[in-house]
Amino acid sequence: MMLGLVSFKSLFVAPVILLIIVLNVNLSMTIFAFILFKLIAFLFDRIFHSLGYWLLVDLEFLQEVWRTLAGIKIVPYTRFNNTVVLGSFVTSLLLLIPVFIGVKRFLMKYKEKYQPKIEKLKFVRALKGSKLYTIFSKIVNLGA
Amino acid sequence: MRKQGIIFLVVLAGIIIAVQMIFSDRWIEKRMEKIGGKIVGARVEYDNVDFSLLGLSLNWDRLQVTNPDDTWKNMFETGPCGFNIAMEPLFKKKFIIDRMSVSEIRLNTDRETDGAIPKEPPKEKSKLAQKIGEKLDDEKAAIPALNPEDLAGKIDIESIWNSIELTTPDNIENLKDSYIAKFEGWEDRLTGLTIEEDIAEARKKLESIEITKIQDLDDIKGLEDIRDLDDIKDLEEVKNIENAVDTVKDIYETAKEYEKTVKQIVDDFEKDMQEIGKTDDLIKGWIEDDFNQIKDLLQLPDVSRRNIARILFGDKILARLDRVNRIMDKIRYFRAKLQRFTPKKRERPPRFEGQDIEFVQEEELPVFWIKTIEVSGYAQDQTRVSGALENVVAGQKIIDKPTTFHLDGVRPDDSSLRLAGTFDYRGDTGKELFSLDLENLPLRDIKLTDFALLPNRIARGDGAINSYMNFTGSDFEAGVEFLGTGIVFDYGEKPEDLSGYLYDITKSITEQITEIQFGATATYINDEFSLSLYSNLDDLIAEKMREIIEQEIEKAKAAIEALVMEQVDKYKKELEDLIEEKRAEIEREIAKYEEMVQGYLDEVEAKKKEVEKLLKKEEKRIKKKIEKELQKAKELVEEELRKAKEQAEAELQKAKELAEEELRKQQEALEAEKRRQEEALEAEKQRQEEELKKQAEDKLKKMF
Numbered sequence: 001m002m003l004g005l006v007s008f009k010s011l012f013v014a015p016v017i018l019l020i021i022v023l024n025v026n027l028s029m030t031i032f033a034f035i036l037f038k039l040i041a042f043l044f045d046r047i048f049h050s051l052g053y054w055l056l057v058d059l060e061f062l063q064e065v066w067r068t069l070a071g072i073k074i075v076p077y078t079r080f081n082n083t084v085v086l087g088s089f090v091t092s093l094l095l096l097i098p099v100f101i102g103v104k105r106f107l108m109k110y111k112e113k114y115q116p117k118i119e120k121l122k123f124v125r126a127l128k129g130s131k132l133y134t135i136f137s138k139i140v141n142l143g144a
Numbered sequence: 145m146r147k148q149g150i151i152f153l154v155v156l157a158g159i160i161i162a163v164q165m166i167f168s169d170r171w172i173e174k175r176m177e178k179i180g181g182k183i184v185g186a187r188v189e190y191d192n193v194d195f196s197l198l199g200l201s202l203n204w205d206r207l208q209v210t211n212p213d214d215t216w217k218n219m220f221e222t223g224p225c226g227f228n229i230a231m232e233p234l235f236k237k238k239f240i241i242d243r244m245s246v247s248e249i250r251l252n253t254d255r256e257t258d259g260a261i262p263k264e265p266p267k268e269k270s271k272l273a274q275k276i277g278e279k280l281d282d283e284k285a286a287i288p289a290l291n292p293e294d295l296a297g298k299i300d301i302e303s304i305w306n307s308i309e310l311t312t313p314d315n316i317e318n319l320k321d322s323y324i325a326k327f328e329g330w331e332d333r334l335t336g337l338t339i340e341e342d343i344a345e346a347r348k349k350l351e352s353i354e355i356t357k358i359q360d361l362d363d364i365k366g367l368e369d370i371r372d373l374d375d376i377k378d379l380e381e382v383k384n385i386e387n388a389v390d391t392v393k394d395i396y397e398t399a400k401e402y403e404k405t406v407k408q409i410v411d412d413f414e415k416d417m418q419e420i421g422k423t424d425d426l427i428k429g430w431i432e433d434d435f436n437q438i439k440d441l442l443q444l445p446d447v448s449r450r451n452i453a454r455i456l457f458g459d460k461i462l463a464r465l466d467r468v469n470r471i472m473d474k475i476r477y478f479r480a481k482l483q484r485f486t487p488k489k490r491e492r493p494p495r496f497e498g499q500d501i502e503f504v505q506e507e508e509l510p511v512f513w514i515k516t517i518e519v520s521g522y523a524q525d526q527t528r529v530s531g532a533l534e535n536v537v538a539g540q541k542i543i544d545k546p547t548t549f550h551l552d553g554v555r556p557d558d559s560s561l562r563l564a565g566t567f568d569y570r571g572d573t574g575k576e577l578f579s580l581d582l583e584n585l586p587l588r589d590i591k592l593t594d595f596a597l598l599p600n601r602i603a604r605g606d607g608a609i610n611s612y613m614n615f616t617g618s619d620f621e622a623g624v625e626f627l628g629t630g631i632v633f634d635y636g637e638k639p640e641d642l643s644g645y646l647y648d649i650t651k652s653i654t655e656q657i658t659e660i661q662f663g664a665t666a667t668y669i670n671d672e673f674s675l676s677l678y679s680n681l682d683d684l685i686a687e688k689m690r691e692i693i694e695q696e697i698e699k700a701k702a703a704i705e706a707l708v709m710e711q712v713d714k715y716k717k718e719l720e721d722l723i724e725e726k727r728a729e730i731e732r733e734i735a736k737y738e739e740m741v742q743g744y745l746d747e748v749e750a751k752k753k754e755v756e757k758l759l760k761k762e763e764k765r766i767k768k769k770i771e772k773e774l775q776k777a778k779e780l781v782e783e784e785l786r787k788a789k790e791q792a793e794a795e796l797q798k799a800k801e802l803a804e805e806e807l808r809k810q811q812e813a814l815e816a817e818k819r820r821q822e823e824a825l826e827a828e829k830q831r832q833e834e835e836l837k838k839q840a841e842d843k844l845k846k847m848f
Contacts (some may be wrong), residue, residue: 018153021146021149021152021153022145022146022149022150022153023145023146023149024145024146025146045498048498049498049499052498053499053501056501057501063503066501066503067503069503070503073232077235079500081500081501081502081503082497082498082499082500082501083498083499083500083501084497084498084499085498087498
């Protein structure tokens, strides 16, 4: 989600990618989430900008924090001073736990109720039988 | 934890390090050589390039930059060089080098291999460089070509003589025709004169005057009787005399007219003769014109003071200016290339890219900036040079500093140089300023000029050069001052191709020179190029050159004049003979008329004197008589006047007495009236006083 929401031009993304590589994360889920949230981010950029602007400009008590951060080496490369970058980053942080809980519940229900039905669909079976899927599975299961 | 993930990261890091260690140095070296070669137009070679990714440093042991004009020579080569790239700005794609060192730089060194590369089509000079180049070419073409050796004794009279067409013979022929016409005119004028006939006629008239007939003029009557002069017989005689005088006078006037006519003819003839007398000068003028034609063919150089400086140093100065112009063109070309790295003005990001809020005023950095390049090495002639090039930057406006350089050099013989320059492109108009100063420059064996009258070799002497060159936009101005002191020329042996005469002149010039001062300024402003040069040799050499040229000209002139005169003499002789013959003829004719008129005039004058004498005598006598009569008349008038005066005085006395009587009577009447009025006034006064008195008494009574 964070990869999709936050701009790739920001250094915020680097530790996330590192974590994805190092930790046991489901890559197919990561790719799916990245595409999904990239599309969402595209629609919500205006809101991210407003949130970021509010945080960076309107909240005066945070001004000192931003100034301090701007003075620290490397931090400016996160582009935290960009309204959309900060807005999207803060949004992704705020949504981290609710989305985690929500997705977990959804997946459990999906596995119980919908997965067997979906796997029986002709289209899905055909897809799974394709070469593309085999390669994709190999990449995804690389760390499994 | 995902093991494969960690392995992947480790492998990736290993590959990067290995590639950097194994391939990067060579790859960077190749790239730099390729780029350098493209810029210079000849091979640029780096030895042992070492790039450190961790330290972000680049070093090499040797750099050779081939001279594109001589690919077996290096324009320069360096020893070990290196620099560090600042890491932090690199994250912002900014290439900042704090200090770069270039050591052991050497100019014009030999190469072991040919440094030529397949040539790209030569870069066309910029329009400005082309324009300046054209102006310099024009200026060079305008330098007078002057070589004293070409002049001394080498004027080819024969070829010059064959290539000219003399105008003098034709002019003399034309003059001869015009003189013939003139003399014919004179002959016509003289034959047209009627003086001879007129004099014969007038002489008859003169002889008809008989003086004896009017000699008895006596007895003029008294004034009271001569109311009508026409009635007087004697006066008629006087009239006759007067008429005779008038006639003689008329004849005399006519004779004078003849004299005037002859005199006019003499004057006109003399004038014409004077004109003809100038024939010699005229012919000389034509010969001079013919010679001037020859002079033009000689193409004699202008040896003015101004031109001498150009002749002496013009070529070298213009060659150097041209070289600087080419170098500047290259610098501007490279600068334009560097400017491509200058970031374009940042446009505000679109709405959905967000907005950057600045919290810290970051120092704005250009994309490329070498703060200092320290240079040390050897220039030509073992000159040890050191200096620095500062602020090589893409975008001077960002750092608000110009690019500057300075190089100081010292040679073992204590001569020194300082080269400094500034490239300032911060304003609207770019400025490039350079200065080069050389001190204690040994002039031994230095060739200052190719001019033949100065020896090639200087035996002793020190020189100092101060020069500057400032470019502002498309304008430039440059100046150089040279001072050579303690100059001693080495004459050596007399060159074979130099005549003894010129060799002596050379010696006499150089013996007077112990110091050479030379200055030049060149400007190219608003598309106008101007070059001025001066030196303390100008006057000296100009004088000697003039001496040589004048001598040669005199020689050529004498030779050509002799040839011209040879051609012209026969025409001249014919003309002179014609003039002499015609002149004598006409002079004789005129003399005849002069004599004739003079004789006649003498006759008339004698007659005139005779008549005038008679008239004078008679006039005197008549005048005496008239005066006597006038005296008588005057006395009569005075008597009449006295009588009239006495009568008037008596009348006046009578009138006066009458007036006095009348005045007295009027006075008496006035006094009687006055008395009467005074009495009346007194009576009135008394009456008023009495009345007042009475009133006062009445008032007193009432009061008491």
